[in-house]
Amino acid sequence: MRFARAIALGAVTAVTGGLLAAVPAAAQATGAPAASAAATVSVTLTGKAVRADGRAVDEVGVFVVPAARWVDEDAAPVSTALVADNGRYSVTASVAAGSSLYVRVDDWTSSDGYMDRLFVGKGGKAAFTYVGLAPIAAKAGTIELGTATAPKLSTVRVTTSAPVHCAKLLRKNGTLAAMECDYTVDKKVFTFTGMYPGEYTVGAMWSSWTDARATVDVSAKKGVTTAAMLTLESPTTMTGVVQDTQGKALEGIAVWANGPDSPRTVTDATGRYAFKGLTAGSYVVDYSGASGMSSAYRDYVTRTSTVSVTSGRVTTAGSTLTKGAQVTGxxxxxxxxxxxxxxxxxxxxxxxxxxxxxxxxxxxxxxxxxxxxxxxxxxxxxxxxxxxxxxxxxxxxxxxxxxxxxxKPAAAPVTVRGTVEGTTAGFVSLRYGTSPLYRGAIDGGDVKPDGSYAITHVVPGIYALRSHRTTSTAGYEGNLLSVTVGDGVAVRRIPQPTRKVQTLQTLVRTSVTFDGRALPGVVPLPRRTPADLWGNWTNEKGVGQAPWTGRAWDAVVLEDVFFAYHSPYYFVVKSPTSVTKPGDLANVTVARVAGGPTV
Known part of the structure; x- marks a missing residue:
């Protein structure tokens, strides 16, 4: 249920309007000296921990949070104890006097829909994450904490107006909380179980590579199923049936398209394929039995066609395949x-x-x-x-x-060499034929400081030659050039690559704090994050790396492994509110935590 719960929070928030909001410093536990300067005391924490159905949970542990930083919720407690059948527990730990303590409650049978982890703080108050609790100040003796009840979790049932590949629940800052996909057939109903109660945004994906634009908000309640209806836009679609000359549907035929997008799929049992959510434009499409999932159709000749798709409309583009010849040797x-x-x-x-x-x-x-x-x-x-x-x-x-x-491969290969205009770095690729579809790159050669390149082990024939270069922020390529390679050395001067095909990122140092304390397990990202943008999580000192592509951010969010995967909680960034240069990411501060209620 928890998936990758890695980093957790500390005691600086309280409940305000159903969400977690920052607690003033004066309301927090005070007088807690640093552990290194305080005497060690033996403290015993007692109480009762049960589920909402009355069954006892499995284990409790003493969870210690330093004054200078937040701590991973999955960190090992300093002491643990099993819970009795009646739910009572008693756990003892030797800690520095004045330390901030919590009882972490763990239940190992969460598959039945009950909370698998809970934190208990000062006065016996319980919460889904310890960030919402005032800590227990460590002192010698026994501290009774009363009863903590683990509630039943939420279920969200999403219905979409059209069949989709995936549905997902997003936190309100746009980061992913859960996703359900069907890899065999698109469908309209998805059920999310084991969700923490709170606020989510429902989204969908037409395929594994493209999102639907429509979203809808949903408020998940404890212990009940919440229904959400997502009405989708009309996707730009290419679809069709692949059959043989007798009209028989061909299953498992590979369909490849190359254009503004580059989708790939195979036909289903009815011979049908579909690409949904395409970018409008012209595509070159291959229908290939040899590249498909069924060896029964490898004798069919690959067919290629050009298909134009219009925004918001369905374009039908099927193909009839014929059997071809076989060559052995x-x-x-x-x-x-x-x-x-x-x-x-x-x-x-x-x-x-x-x-x-x-x-x-x-x-x-x-x-x-x-x-x-x-x-x-x-x-x-x-x-x-x-x-x-x-x-x-x-x-x-x-x-x-x-x-x-x-x-017998005995003939000596030839070399293709030449220069790339205006470039002293990068590489040159060589591939068979001149088709825009990727049908087998065979080799390449680096561009040397003098602009020259050499590609060895080339068989005489017709090829497509292309130059490439990469800067710190982008990748560029040139046009495909047809070149006929004879039995001698082929020399070809080619223009420099100027067409931008990829935006690259650099990583910049960032330091993230929350209420003056280091915050680990997060990375700053733009509000609308490209799929290939990434950074490195902050460490225990709150230091990590954020991505920078040279393009300004209009809003900053924190992607995290701090909260449970199925939880709605997220950090609200206080500063910076926008990013125009890498230096803006040097120091990131968090205002509060939002997204869900306490228990």
Missing amino acids: SVTPLAKETYGTIVALAADGHVLASDSYWSSDGKKRDFALHGLPTGTHTVVVQDAASGRYAKSTVVVSGTSARTVGAL
Whole structure:
């Protein structure tokens, strides 16, 4: 239930309007000297800890929080004790006089929907996290804390107006509290159990790579099921059915698209696929049996089409696949232990089918290339270690079967070299053919300080060449350039990469405090965080690393492993309220905790 509960809070908040708000310093326990300067005392904490159904919980522990920092809720208590069948407990610990103490209540059978962790503070008051409690001041003797009751948790049932891949519950600052997905079929009803009561925002995902825009707020109550209805926008969708020439649906066919987005999927039992939540624009789409999930369809020829999708509309784009030819042969290895690749190339150089071989004894290895379209193709066998190769031309028609016999990769490869204009760093990539779809990068070469590059182990043929470079904040690439490589050294001067394809981040030092105390287990992020943006959690001193991409933030949130995964609690940032430069992230202060009630 707790998932990755890593960092917890200390006693500086109280209940205000159902949420946790900061307690003035004067209301906190005072006169607690530093542990290193205080005498050690033996304190016994007694009380009763039960669930709402009357059953005793399992264990209690003495939880100590230093004055200078907050502490991980999963940190080991200094002392533990089992709880009696009637719920009574007595736990003793030797601690510094005046230390801030809490009783941590643990129940190991939380799968039945009851709270699995609770904290008890001064006066026996209990809360889901110790941040909402005044601490117990350690003193010699026995302190009776009364009865703490672990409540039943919340259930949230989300219904969406259209089938989706995932539903999720977000904290009110936008960070993730829980997510439920169905990886077999999109659906409309998702049930979240074991949720802490509090305030959430419901969201959904059309696929594993795109969010729906619509959200709705929900207030989860203790011990009951709360229903939430999420009405979704009309997603930009590409869908269709893949079938054979007899109209039979083909299941497990890989469908790949390349355009403003790059989704991938396979067809279902009815032959249908769907890409929802696309960015409008033009896509080049591959329908491939060889790359799919079913070997039964590997003999089908891959088809490619161009599809334009319009914002908010459904575009139908199916395909009819026909069976192709098969080419077989064998490889005579160059060494006893070696491996390599086999590809069938079309006239424009792109890959039609591929296979590989591995030898541990130097004996011949058979191969088969499936799903080849009618035409004249080139079969290339290449040894991975030496780059040496063998070629054979084969003519196929319909569903014919052809063999190229035994091929030994003995021909020496060539080198592609040249310069990149205006660039003294980066790399150059080389791949088969000139298709915009990724059909097999074969190699690359770094750009040297003088702007030159060299790519070795190249088989003569038609390729696409592209330059790339990376700065501290972004990645750039050039246009795909077609290059025909002959039997000698190919020299090609190419323009510098200027098209920005990726925003990169740098990590800047940050220090996070809450009520003047170091706050571990958090990282500052922009309010709307890109999926690939990340930082490093703050340590026990509250020091970590925040991401910076050169783009201003209009609001700052703290992603955390402080609270339980299924909890609504989050930190409200006091400063900075916006970020325009890396230095703004040097010191982050927290105003309060919000999102949920105490017990």
